[in-house]
Amino acid sequence: MKQAIICVDDEDIILEALKDQLGPFFENQYLIETATTAEDALEIYDELVESDYDIPVVISDYLMPGMRGDEFLIKVHEKNPNTLKILLTGHANIEGITNAINKANLYRYIPKPWDRDDLILTVREAVRSFLQELEIKKQNLELEAINDNLEKLVEVRTQELEKANATKDKFFSIIAHDLKNSFNGLLGYSDILLSDFDRFPDEEKKAIVSAIRQVSEGTYKLLQNLLDWARVQTGNIQFVSEDFDLKAFIADELNLQIELAATKGITINFQPCSDVIVKADKNMLLTILRNIFSNAIKFSKKDDTISIKLDSNDKSGIVTVTDTGVGISTENIQKLFKVNGNYKTHGTNNEEGTGLGLILCKEFMIKNNGDITITSILGKGTTVTFQLPLGQ
Numbered sequence: 597m598k599q600a601i602i603c604v605d606d607e608d609i610i611l612e613a614l615k616d617q618l619g620p621f622f623e624n625q626y627l628i629e630t631a632t633t634a635e636d637a638l639e640i641y642d643e644l645v646e647s648d649y650d651i652p653v654v655i656s657d658y659l660m661p662g663m664r665g666d667e668f669l670i671k672v673h674e675k676n677p678n679t680l681k682i683l684l685t686g687h688a689n690i691e692g693i694t695n696a697i698n699k700a701n702l703y704r705y706i707p708k709p710w711d712r713d714d715l716i717l718t719v720r721e722a723v724r725s726f727l728q729e730l731e732i733k734k735q736n737l738e739l740e741a742i743n744d745n746l747e748k749l750v751e752v753r754t755q756e757l758e759k760a761n762a763t764k765d766k767f768f769s770i771i772a773h774d775l776k777n778s779f780n781g782l783l784g785y786s787d788i789l790l791s792d793f794d795r796f797p798d799e800e801k802k803a804i805v806s807a808i809r810q811v812s813e814g815t816y817k818l819l820q821n822l823l824d825w826a827r828v829q830t831g832n833i834q835f836v837s838e839d840f841d842l843k844a845f846i847a848d849e850l851n852l853q854i855e856l857a858a859t860k861g862i863t864i865n866f867q868p869c870s871d872v873i874v875k876a877d878k879n880m881l882l883t884i885l886r887n888i889f890s891n892a893i894k895f896s897k898k899d900d901t902i903s904i905k906l907d908s909n910d911k912s913g914i915v916t917v918t919d920t921g922v923g924i925s926t927e928n929i930q931k932l933f934k935v936n937g938n939y940k941t942h943g944t945n946n947e948e949g950t951g952l953g954l955i956l957c958k959e960f961m962i963k964n965n966g967d968i969t970i971t972s973i974l975g976k977g978t979t980v981t982f983q984l985p986l987g988q
Contacts, residue, residue: 600627600649604637605657617712618719634660634668651679652726653719658685658692666692669700678729680722682706778815782808821952824883828959835963839875839987842913843868843906853889861898868906872913875987880960887953888917888980896921912983924972932970933958
């Protein structure tokens with residue numbers, strides 16, 4: 597930062613004497629400006645500030661034509677309280693000095709004729725005091741910035757801890773409730789078969805075995821989601837991104853889903869555009885597809901149709917899965933991707949949900965630089981749309 601010292605006196609000889617005495621000590625580091633009136637000095641002050649100068653010291657006479665020295669120093673103080681003001685005069689009265697002290701924070705009063713060494717020492721100390729104040733302000737600003745950063749960091753860490761706690765609570769809630777219910781079902785059906793196996797006709801035995809299988813499948817999916825979700829939360833899941841044909845990938849997964857849908861009397865209609873090459877982790881995408889497709893089947897009714905469209909734009913491959921099932925209320929849509937949202941519901945055949953599937957889909961989409969959105973009308977159906985970045 598450039599520095600300047602301003603000297604004001606209505607006598608040119610005084611200004612020359614000040615420049616001669618201060619010059620050898622300050623001119624190499626400081627621009628020394630002079631003015632014969634307070635009005636000119638204020639203009640010089642403003643011009644220097646506009647030119648990015650700091651002005652550590654202003655030295656002023658008291659009796660001058662027009663504005664007096666104390667009045668001038670008060671105006672300087674209003675512009676910058678940090679500039680040190682020195683009154684150098686042989687005619688100042690006690691009222692003028694008091695005025696400068698009270699209203700301009702006068703640094704020093706030096707009577708004329710002055711002692712050269714005293715003047716130089718005074719100006720040196722004033723400059724040093726000014727620079728110290730600048731350094732203190734700079735350090736305070738740095739400390740404030742550090743403090744702001746720390747506050748933001750604490751806020752972020754607090755949010756992370758809250759999320760971690762919500763994750764932990766959800767995890768234990770699922771283990772305590774869902775797994776317990778699943779095993780209660782398995783144990784209950786097994787006990788019935790074990791205690792009255794010979795009494796049941798074959799059709800009832802098949803129905804019980806079918807129920808055991810359904811509960812087992814649901815429990816397996818739950819455990820699979822819990823495992824994947826836990827790996828995401830701990831950062832232990834491996835991410836392998838590669839380019840592949842999304843159309844062929846969806847078609848392979850649909851072979852299984854079409855069979856599952858047929859058992860409920862549901863039709864799946866796949867409408868792909870031309871081949872779409874995306875860049876993603878195949879294992880994560882498989883989990884995403886299975887959760888979205890199984891949800892569409894779970895909440896669709898007999899004779900419903902699930903439409904799957906594949907399209908692309910200049911940045912993404914876009915998959916849209918639309919069912920004509922039970923739908924979701926606007927209020928509950930807000931809960932679907934939140935760990936602590938605690939939203940799950942049974943399917944049209946009373947299938948159990950884990951409440952984790954779509955949360956896992958969201959986590960995987962973020963890792964793949966993609967996005968997933970849901971729109972729905974209660975009683976009319978749901979549309980899930982997700983996008984993945986295009987590959988080469």
